[in-house]
Amino acid sequence: MAYPEPLEGLIEAFERFPGIGRVSAERLAFHVLRDPQAAALATAIERAARETGICSVCCNIAQGEPCELCSDPERDAAALCVVEEPRHVEAMERAGVFRGRYHVLMGALNPAEGTEDRHLSIARLVERVGAGAVEEVILATDPDAEGEATALLVVEALEAAPFRAPLITRLARGLPAGSSLDYLHRGILEDALAGRRSVGPRSG
Numbered sequence: 571m572a573y574p575e576p577l578e579g580l581i582e583a584f585e586r587f588p589g590i591g592r593v594s595a596e597r598l599a600f601h602v603l604r605d606p607q608a609a610a611l612a613t614a615i616e617r618a619a620r621e622t623g624i625c626s627v628c629c630n631i632a633q634g635e636p637c638e639l640c641s642d643p644e645r646d647a648a649a650l651c652v653v654e655e656p657r658h659v660e661a662m663e664r665a666g667v668f669r670g671r672y673h674v675l676m677g678a679l680n681p682a683e684g685t686e687d688r689h690l691s692i693a694r695l696v697e698r699v700g701a702g703a704v705e706e707v708i709l710a711t712d713p714d715a716e717g718e719a720t721a722l723l724v725v726e727a728l729e730a731a732p733f734r735a736p737l738i739t740r741l742a743r744g745l746p747a748g749s750s751l752d753y754l755h756r757g758i759l760e761d762a763l764a765g766r767r768s769v770g771p772r773s774g
């Protein structure tokens with residue numbers, strides 16, 4: 571091994587990040603070691619890990635249990651927007667176009683990269699909808715292949731549940747194909763939400 575063991579450990583830690591290969595991991599590790607602010611990074615990681623958790627209601631990464639969005643009585647509990655990632659909640663909130671509640675799946679169906687349905691918080695979503703307050707489930711997964719497959723999975727899970735599924739809608743197709751929610755302008759998100767179409771329940 572060419573590197574001192576602690577440096578090798580740091581490189582390997584970076585390599586575990588999504589999309590980071592060996593060369594990028596080395597570059598990041600050297601950068602961190604040269605940066606006088608490196609200790610601040612370590613503290614920030616430690617603090618974020620210690621002071622945030624998964625909200626038991628919406629499965630978003632949050633400070634507080636339940637999170638601020640789930641505890642807000644001003645938000646409409648009848649409309650539930652289902653997104654893939656916490657950053658998509660951020661995008662919707664930044665756009666300010668939605669005043670209902672969220673459910674974060676924590677990923678999208680992508681068996682090739684190891685994300686299967688059991689990794690997504692779909693069972694928790696079904697349980698939540700089964701509790702009765704939700705009148706519409708808005709599927710706001712990304713307009714790409716994984717997002718479409720994930721949306722279908724949610725529709726199937728809600729239809730198979732032992733209660734009458736609520737109205738299920740999908741964001742309008744005007745979204746640029748293959749794009750991600752977090753890169754969309756406010757106007758596009760607003761149009762997509764306004765033009766959402768029913769995708770379920772498919773029978774009855």
Ligand SMILES: [Zn+2]
Pocket residue numbers: 625626627628629630632636637638639640
């Ligand atoms: Zn929450």
